[in-house]
Amino acid sequence: MDKLLQIGHNEKVNRADIPHLPFDTFRRQLLECAAQGGQVVQFFAYDDQGTIKLLAVMRTDKLYVGGCDAPDSFPSLTAESERFHMFEREIGEQYGIKAEGHPWYKMVRYHANCSGKKDVFGNDYRQDIPGNYPYFTVEGETVHEVAVGPVHAGIIEPGHFRFQCCGERVFHLEIQLGYQHRGVEKLLQSVPMKRLPIIAETIAGDTTIGHGLCQAQAIEALAGIQVDEGAKIVRTIALELERIANHIGDMGALSLDVAFNPPAAYFGRIRGDYLNLSQVLGGNRFGRGLVRVGGVTHVMGEEQKKLLHDKLDELTPEVEHVSKLIFFASSVNGRFDHTGTVTTENAEKIGLVGYAGRASGLPYDARISFPTECYKDLPANSNGITNGDVRSRGRVRFHEVIHATRLIYILLDTIIEATPYTPQEVQLPPDSFVVSINEAWRGEVSHCILTDEKGTILRYKVKDPSFHNWTGLALALRDEEISDFPLCNKSFNLSYCGFDL
């Protein structure tokens, strides 16, 4: 790993300082890092004045970056280390650079590549999605296939699921996405700067603050803009409120999926109360329009503080009681325990992030490893339930809700006000690079920006935690009953649009 450059998150790096290695060295360095437990934060291709290049950001307890010229095709890293698998498929799809020997080489989002090279999946995009997608099939007399989606039976995003079953038992679940692809990265690197925050906030609507923060921090780092303490407090509270609201909603949904309706009804309503607190902060239930480069658009005055404080006082005991109702009912535990298990070993191999990773025994929390905003001064959450099953993923969420509440109380007691916001024009520096990381509610969100010699955005790369974690859901279903799919699915609750971009 000695040839990669150690960098900080949210730190402007001159592109000239990023080691530009021969491909073989680059490949070996990444694999070496992975062998030492390193995980992939970013690994993507970009077009630099007609030359296609690769760039990777790896994390251990530190961050490392390195790059190389992209060969037309290359020996897949996935064959040696699984954690690269999605990234290599994406590189193939976006730039036509083929990973040879990749054991699961399939399209990611179904769109033509932007380099004009021959399509690596042999697709002709005049044909509707999924083109010639090679679904994994299991053969045998009693084996049958269940296909679900893209349009699902509720108010849910589209995606296609294919189960290979023997009776009720699932041998394999294949998750084929791409329906939500709306060209987010392409937009981010081609539209005027004024549109950027709006697009960032809608990469995954339930992660508005997570993605919004990643973008704002990346741009602030590049342009050398400081954010005052008061704004940092509001940002941190907003991110924690987002976490609470989503976790609460999902705990309710878990309860519903085992036909225990009262907690689902209570948590459904309580989730709304937390969303309304985001509305108190910034005028929108999802935190739209709150985080902007340079700070936050709304300061938190005494009135908002009091509203937040009082509502938390009211809601926290209710949350504890309803959680108790769910997690201590034996009929619920009968369904949650040992269902949809992802072992620590597999979680580590595929690089699970967020609560799903923590429930499987990977302690990584970007708030601790790569703290932004106020996290450096805040206490960490501890997580002892790491069986990797539905119950673990549920319990982790409960603990995170309680922890997040505590963080908000601490921050509400801090008496620093943000300075009122004034919109500013930003000029990005030339030939620079930045990677931002935040622990959003689902896990590690990361944005990466590269600028060209004029300071315009050359490449904007987005990674939602779902990019790692969908594979976790597929693994969780192995050898499970198909009837437990909704439960397993909810315990991950991954983003389709965040994945599809």
Place this chain on the structure above:
Amino acid sequence: MLQVIKNRLEQGYRTSKYPKEPINLYKRFRGLPRVNTQCDAAVVKRCADACPQDCIDAKSRRIDLGRCVFCGLCETLSEGKFVTFTQNCEMGTASRDDLFSTGDLPALAEHSKKHFKKLFGRSLQLRQISAAGCNACEADTNVLNTPFWDLARFGILFVASPRHADGIHVTGPISKNMLAATITTYEAIPSPKVVIACGACAISGGPFYGSEDIVGDLNSIIPVDLYIPGCPPHPLAILHALINYFK
């Protein structure tokens, strides 16, 4: 069992009395904007130039509510002199043109197609199509099924199959990858059927306008009956539109 009863007592009865009693939203909430048409031209131009959605027409001083994402920038920039946001959620319209607005929208109830009221006034079953938005429109539609809103008390249900539905409720800018599925779902619904475009995405492409990977305007592929602007529309906005258009 004791726990269940205890929790039930703690939770009590939480369903709102809407529409008999109004629901008041916090003053920071950005609902229907009010435009000051007398505002200084320089201020208007500044807002129009800065608007991330390019949805302010400086000449007519109208905002395209079908594309606006209610980010609040125009209010901040003009210090409320050009645009102020009210907490009014009554924003549904029956015509796309009405959404080019200075803040006065026609009363939706009077513009509803009368046969829809007759057909679906007592029971409306909708099929949701989620087509490449950000899932926040979906989330705030789903919220209508929670006890506070209790959509079912109005006889409105989201159903699991187009075969059971009276119409579609579409969110998202319809990616190319969802085009076929959107049309197939629409076609699977027996006539007469209604089409609702919910959120800036389905009306105009929303934050993703101009992307080559989307259709961007539901009406260009299927005729839309009801438009609900917002990004996302507040649950109250969706509920108001559904009740007024169909009841």
